[in-house]
Amino acid sequence: MQAYNPSFARIYNQRWTGFAQRVAPQIWTFYESTPAAEHRSLLDLCCGTGQLALAFLERDYHVVGIDLSEHMLLYARENAGSYLATGQARFIHADASDFGLDERFGLVVSTFDALNHLPSADALRNCFRCVYPVLLPGGFYVFDLNTRAGLRARWNGVQVENTEEILLVTRGIYDEESEKAWTGITGFLRTESGLYERFEQVAYNIGFDLAWVRSALLETGWRSVYFARMEDLGMPIAEPERENRVFIVAYK
Numbered sequence: 001m002q003a004y005n006p007s008f009a010r011i012y013n014q015r016w017t018g019f020a021q022r023v024a025p026q027i028w029t030f031y032e033s034t035p036a037a038e039h040r041s042l043l044d045l046c047c048g049t050g051q052l053a054l055a056f057l058e059r060d061y062h063v064v065g066i067d068l069s070e071h072m073l074l075y076a077r078e079n080a081g082s083y084l085a086t087g088q089a090r091f092i093h094a095d096a097s098d099f100g101l102d103e104r105f106g107l108v109v110s111t112f113d114a115l116n117h118l119p120s121a122d123a124l125r126n127c128f129r130c131v132y133p134v135l136l137p138g139g140f141y142v143f144d145l146n147t148r149a150g151l152r153a154r155w156n157g158v159q160v161e162n163t164e165e166i167l168l169v170t171r172g173i174y175d176e177e178s179e180k181a182w183t184g185i186t187g188f189l190r191t192e193s194g195l196y197e198r199f200e201q202v203a204y205n206i207g208f209d210l211a212w213v214r215s216a217l218l219e220t221g222w223r224s225v226y227f228a229r230m231e232d233l234g235m236p237i238a239e240p241e242r243e244n245r246v247f248i249v250a251y252k
C-alpha cells in the first residue's frame with residue numbers, strides 16, 4: 001500500500017500538480033469528441049490532491065475522487081471546497097483495487113503514474129474489475145503508466161534541487177528482476193515562518209507488461225483497448241513499450 005504521508009502530501013499539493021493540469025484538457029478534448037460525453041461525470045481514481053478533479057469541476061462535470069491517502073484527500077477537499085458544498089464533488093477514502101460505488105460514470109481516469117503504485121499485477125487486475133461496473137456502457141477508462149523502458153531510463157540515479165525555497169534529493173533505482181523502480185524523496189521546504197520542514201517519502205513504481213495490461217482489460221470486459229500519447233489520446237500507437245510513459249484508453 002502506498003498512501004502518501006502528511007508532509008509529502010503538502011509538498012505534492014505545492015509542487016507536483018503540473019501533470020494533472022496539463023493532462024486534464026487533453027483528456028476532456030478526447031472524451032468530448034465521443035458520444036459518451038453526454039455524461040458529464042468523472043471518477044478520478046487515485047485523485048491525489050485533486051487538481052485534475054478541479055479542472056473537470058470547473059467544466060461542470062460531476063466528480064467523485066478516490067484515494068488511499070487521507071492526507072492527499074484533505075488537500076483535494078480543500079482545493080475543491082466550493083464544489084463539495086453544492087454536491088458536485090465528493091472525495092472518498094478507498095483502495096483502487098477494492099472499492100464499489102452505486103454511482104455510474106461516463107469517464108474514469110487514473111493519472112500521473114498512479115497505477116504503477118499498485119503492488120502487483122493481481123492488484124491492477126482487481127482495479128480493472130472495480131472500475132468496469134462503475135463505468136456506463138460506451139464510457140472510457142483513461143489512465144497512464146510508466147513503461148519499463150521509462151522506469152529504466154528515468155528512475156535510476158540521484159537528482160538534487162537546491163534553492164532558497166527547497167532542498168530536494170531524489171534517489172531512484174530500478175530493479176530489473178522485480179521490475180520495480182524505487183524512489184526515495186527527501187527534502188526540506190521553507191515554511192511561512194522561514195523555518196524549514198523536513199519531508200520524506202519512499203514509493204515504488206511497478207513496470208507492468210503492457211500486452212498483459214491490454215489482455216487483462218479485454219478479459220475484464222472492455223470492448224476495445226489501445227495505447228496512446230498524452231498529446232493525442234485518439235491516436236493509437238503501435239509500439240507502446242518503446243515509450244517512457246503511455247496512456248491506455250479502454251472503451252466499454
Ligand SMILES: C[S@@+](CC[C@H](N)C(=O)[O-])C[C@H]1O[C@@H](n2cnc3c(N)ncnc32)[C@H](O)[C@@H]1O
Nearest residue numbers: 003004020046047048067068069095096111112
Ligand atoms: C503520483 S500520485 C497521482 C495523483 C493524481 N492522480 C495526479 O495526477 O496528480 C499517486 C496517488 O495514488 C494514490 N494511491 C496509491 N496507491 C493507491 C491505491 N491502492 N488506491 C488508491 N489510491 C492510491 C496515492 O495516495 C497518490 O495520491
